[in-house]
Amino acid sequence: MTRARLLLLQRLPIFACAAALLALLLVNIWNFLVSTDWPKLRIRSSEPLWGVAPPKPAPWSVEAFLSGETQKAVSSNVGQLQPVFPLAVRVRNQFLYSALGVSGAPGITIGRERRLFETYYIDEFCARGAAPDPGAVDAWAARLRETQDAVRASGKGFVYLISPSKAAAYRRYLPDTFVCPSLLRGTTDKLAPYRAALAAHGVAYVDGVALLAAAAPDYAIELFPPGGTHWNVLGAAIATRELTRRLNDGETAALPAYDFAWGTRQEPVGADIDLLRLLNLLWWDWRYPSASVVGRSAGVCEKPPQIFAVGGSFLIEVLANLTEASCAARVDYWHYMKGARPGESRRWRRLAAHADDFSRPMGEAVETDEAFRRGLAWGDVVLLEENEAVIGEMGQVPDLLAAAKTQAPAGASQ
Known part of the structure; x- marks a missing residue:
């Protein structure tokens, strides 16, 4: 095996990770662009979360920006628009429920x-x-x-x-x-x-x-x-x-x-x-x-x-x-x-x-x-x-x- 081919094989995991990150970035950009006017075009998880309100448009004004409202809304929306968001929430909630016996959902208490x-x-x-x-x-x-x-x-x-x-x-x-x-x-x-x-x-x-x-x-x-x-x-x-x-x-x-x-x-x-x-x-x-x-x-x-x-x-x-x-x-x-x-x-x-x-x-x-x-x-x-x-x-x-x-x-x- 030539040195160039060996080097390529060694770098394949890096290329794969970079491709995955790029794909995730492109999906997030796409979801952000279509979420307001064409929400049905979003790429999303096959099983959405129950009881989670869909993202709302971020307010774009000087007052909202100075108060931090715009930044907070953008940050929240970017997180929710990721296709992996529902899966990540479910994994977290499952750990809390199975390992600790507590609820990961706000407003819900687990009793006897x-x-x-x-x-x-x-x-x-x-x-x-x-x-x-x-x-x-x-x-x-x-x-x-x-x-x-x-x-x-x-x-x-x-x-x-x-x-x-x-x-x-x-x-x-x-x-x-x-x-x-x-x-x-x-x-x-x-x-x-x-x-x-x-x-x-x-x-x-x-x-x-x-x-x-x-x-x-x-x-x-x-x-x-x-x-x-x-x-x-x-x-x-x-x-x-x-x-x-x-x-x-x-x-x-x-x-x-x-x-x-x-x-x-x-x-x-x-x-x-x-x-x-x-x-x-x-x-x-x-x-x-x-x-x-x-x-x-x-x-x-x-x-x-x-x-x-x-x-x-x-x-x-x-x-x-x-x-x-x-x-x-x-x-x-x-x-x-x-x-x-x-x-x-x-x-x-x-x-x-x-x-x-x-x-x-x-x-x-x-x-x-x-x-x-x-x-x-x-x-x-x-x-x-x-x-x-x-x-x-x-x-x-x-x-x-x-x-x-x-x-x-x-x-x-x-």
């Missing part, structure tokens, strides 16, 4: 027996202390009663739902190393004054917290999945059945009574793994019983029930059940989420006629108050929900009351 929790719900549960201000609770219940009266005056059905928190319902799975002051103080029950106020003001409501606690011993599987943050389809079906019963106790039968048959499946899907997916692991060996539900409606519908729904993410499975029942409903759903500042909430809208419609991304657009009022006018039934963790703190109660006071002419929901 590998139960997953949203950290927010643990923080809220463990911070429970003194009873809320009685005047504020009474004013909240009075607004709900006023909303109920205004909705029913227009011939619609109304029911309010309190949905449960996994941290409160399954406190036995909180992490061993976690200090929970409310448990030590014995101040975990925050709902007693709210229940009393609802009863005093005559609000039609379903207490999903008490409902699931009472129902749990009757079922062979837990009503919150180990890898999810929401009730599973079985827990949601129990709540759905009670909601329609409560509605039919009143003056309307626009939403027929709901019942269901259920079975178990060994492969968790959908909401059963919503937190597990957000861990963004390379692999997981989770196998736990999950539920499947087949809903049915009592009687025959002359037309599909039209539901105007206002609340948080716990309503999704309830509404999906109602769209899949034999008397399939149509839904105008306004999804409220907590904002970054105390007392702030944001909302998105979904129109749904099938359960699959709830799996579509909601996007970033916030619909107008006029669209909210039109949706209310369109609905036959109004479902209003608040989770126990944020009861009385979100925007759906005042928003619905304001819309109910100024009922728009009935019309199609657009």
Whole structure:
């Protein structure tokens, strides 16, 4: 072998590394150029990360540059636009999970027996202390009663739902190393004054917290999945059945009574793994019983029930059940989420006629108050929900009351 050929063979690894680095550089340049106007042309990993927002354009202004905002955005975008970024995140998260038993995903906590929790719900549960201000609770219940009266005056059905928190319902799975002051103080029950106020003001409501606690011993599987943050389809079906019963106790039968048959499946899907997916692991060996539900409606519908729904993410499975029942409903759903500042909430809208419609991304657009009022006018039934963790703190109660006071002419929901 000649000296030149031997030298070439010795340098091949260097050339290969240089070619790989050059290819990665070219891919990054390409992704950076097309990410804003032609995002579908990006070269990316075959399995993108769950729950990671796509890069946003960097602000190009003197003020943004001097404050460092431009540099920070460019640095973040370049990192996320690399095809190896998802793989690198998954490798890191897998090491943290498998070797250290901790979560690499922000906002997710691993509890006993590998139960997953949203950290927010643990923080809220463990911070429970003194009873809320009685005047504020009474004013909240009075607004709900006023909303109920205004909705029913227009011939619609109304029911309010309190949905449960996994941290409160399954406190036995909180992490061993976690200090929970409310448990030590014995101040975990925050709902007693709210229940009393609802009863005093005559609000039609379903207490999903008490409902699931009472129902749990009757079922062979837990009503919150180990890898999810929401009730599973079985827990949601129990709540759905009670909601329609409560509605039919009143003056309307626009939403027929709901019942269901259920079975178990060994492969968790959908909401059963919503937190597990957000861990963004390379692999997981989770196998736990999950539920499947087949809903049915009592009687025959002359037309599909039209539901105007206002609340948080716990309503999704309830509404999906109602769209899949034999008397399939149509839904105008306004999804409220907590904002970054105390007392702030944001909302998105979904129109749904099938359960699959709830799996579509909601996007970033916030619909107008006029669209909210039109949706209310369109609905036959109004479902209003608040989770126990944020009861009385979100925007759906005042928003619905304001819309109910100024009922728009009935019309199609657009």
